[in-house]
Amino acid sequence: MKEHYWILAGIGFTTLIMAWLPSISKRIKISGPIILLLIGFLLFALGLPIGWPDPIWADKGLMYFSEMIVIISLMGAGLKIGNNYSFKAWKRPFLLVFLTMPLCIISAYFLGQNFLYLSVPSSLLLAAVLAPTDPVLAAETQLDDPEREKEYKGKIRFALTAEAGLNDGLAFPFTYMAVLVAQAGSWAAFDFSDWVLDKFFLKIIIGTIAGFAIGRSIGFLLDRVHKYTGIKTFDGFLALSLTLFSYGATELIHGYGFLAVFFTGLSLRHYEKVSGDYKTKMHDFIHEVERLLLVVWIILFGASIMNGMLSLTDWKGIVFAFAFVLIIRPIAGIISMIGIKDSFKNKLAISFLGIKGIGSVFYLSWAFVEFEGFEHKNELYAITAYIILISVVLHGLTAPSIIEYFKRKTEQNENESGETPKE
Numbered sequence: 001m002k003e004h005y006w007i008l009a010g011i012g013f014t015t016l017i018m019a020w021l022p023s024i025s026k027r028i029k030i031s032g033p034i035i036l037l038l039i040g041f042l043l044f045a046l047g048l049p050i051g052w053p054d055p056i057w058a059d060k061g062l063m064y065f066s067e068m069i070v071i072i073s074l075m076g077a078g079l080k081i082g083n084n085y086s087f088k089a090w091k092r093p094f095l096l097v098f099l100t101m102p103l104c105i106i107s108a109y110f111l112g113q114n115f116l117y118l119s120v121p122s123s124l125l126l127a128a129v130l131a132p133t134d135p136v137l138a139a140e141t142q143l144d145d146p147e148r149e150k151e152y153k154g155k156i157r158f159a160l161t162a163e164a165g166l167n168d169g170l171a172f173p174f175t176y177m178a179v180l181v182a183q184a185g186s187w188a189a190f191d192f193s194d195w196v197l198d199k200f201f202l203k204i205i206i207g208t209i210a211g212f213a214i215g216r217s218i219g220f221l222l223d224r225v226h227k228y229t230g231i232k233t234f235d236g237f238l239a240l241s242l243t244l245f246s247y248g249a250t251e252l253i254h255g256y257g258f259l260a261v262f263f264t265g266l267s268l269r270h271y272e273k274v275s276g277d278y279k280t281k282m283h284d285f286i287h288e289v290e291r292l293l294l295v296v297w298i299i300l301f302g303a304s305i306m307n308g309m310l311s312l313t314d315w316k317g318i319v320f321a322f323a324f325v326l327i328i329r330p331i332a333g334i335i336s337m338i339g340i341k342d343s344f345k346n347k348l349a350i351s352f353l354g355i356k357g358i359g360s361v362f363y364l365s366w367a368f369v370e371f372e373g374f375e376h377k378n379e380l381y382a383i384t385a386y387i388i389l390i391s392v393v394l395h396g397l398t399a400p401s402i403i404e405y406f407k408r409k410t411e412q413n414e415n416e417s418g419e420t421p422k423e
Helices: 002-028 032-046 059-080 091-114 120-129 155-170 172-184 192-229 238-252 257-269 276-306 315-336 344-352 358-370 377-417
Strands: none
Touching: 002 032, 002 276, 032 276, 032 377, 059 155, 059 238, 059 257, 059 276, 059 358, 091 120, 091 155, 091 315, 091 344, 120 172, 120 358, 120 377, 155 172, 155 192, 155 257, 155 344, 155 377, 172 192, 172 358, 192 238, 192 257, 238 257, 238 276, 257 276, 276 377, 315 344, 315 377, 344 377, 358 377
């Protein structure tokens, strides 16, 4: 029983710190995940008696846990985006998804083949899992709830929030491609037409339509049931229920659940007849659940690092990780936004803050569950862990200051012009 009490005390201590973490992060200008990572190191060093990763986590357990965090975060991302943004504003995230992401995939695949000397399926898998940016670890770079964002309609925050919401689902076809190539044994045996028609177009279309339909339908019900029967709900946990339902139902009808969850939150947010206060309550509830799960994940991630995860690759894996975060993503982002009429500082900030995280872990574990014959499994986990660690530390030390700089700049321009800058 003594171990049981140690576990409860350790979890309670960590979540207690989490309650003050947003304010602490703002004051010291260091991202919360860095502090949680250090706490994970500490709890592991103290020997808190829980099932620490050794150092690789069980694929299926890791897949389910990371899947839950990602879908909850995607619902939060959808609920954050209000009606403040025009179609013109969506050009930035669309370019990040449809140009930056493919450029990153091609670059990572090429380096996986010619620098890391991985097999074709493993190179493709590495490139695919590193494609999405993370909606979980990037709280400081994303929108706050739009109902409370009247003072700051930031291009950078919107672009990063929308990008993370979209590309966490659009990375799935490329992860599928890696699995199908591995199962086929070679590029020559891979059925490219089936992948394009089914895994790319059909599943994306179904996921997108299902998400919009579910969000609009629930918005309609929330409005009409109350209007005609007097029955109403103001429970924030509806956001969690919607997350699980839209994800599971869409996967059952052969669509991408990640996309469906994001578009469910987005379409419900845009259903104007539902009270804005209630939407805020839903956003706040899902955000609290996300923060709780993040505490657990970061602590276990820190333990896997302490337990030797990073030793599973050599110097080439480390060089690749730094190159991907510091060179490939920023350059790909800047290239994709060449046609956007925006300052170079804005473009550089958006390109640099492509934070990697839990979505990559989900895709990697999902691929290993789908096909157990991947080569270089430990090395792929280690390289992904290096990239997440570099992203957590580097972006965690810089993102709060970068976002604060652009917020002050926006407010200064607004005061000088007397009006809010348009997107």
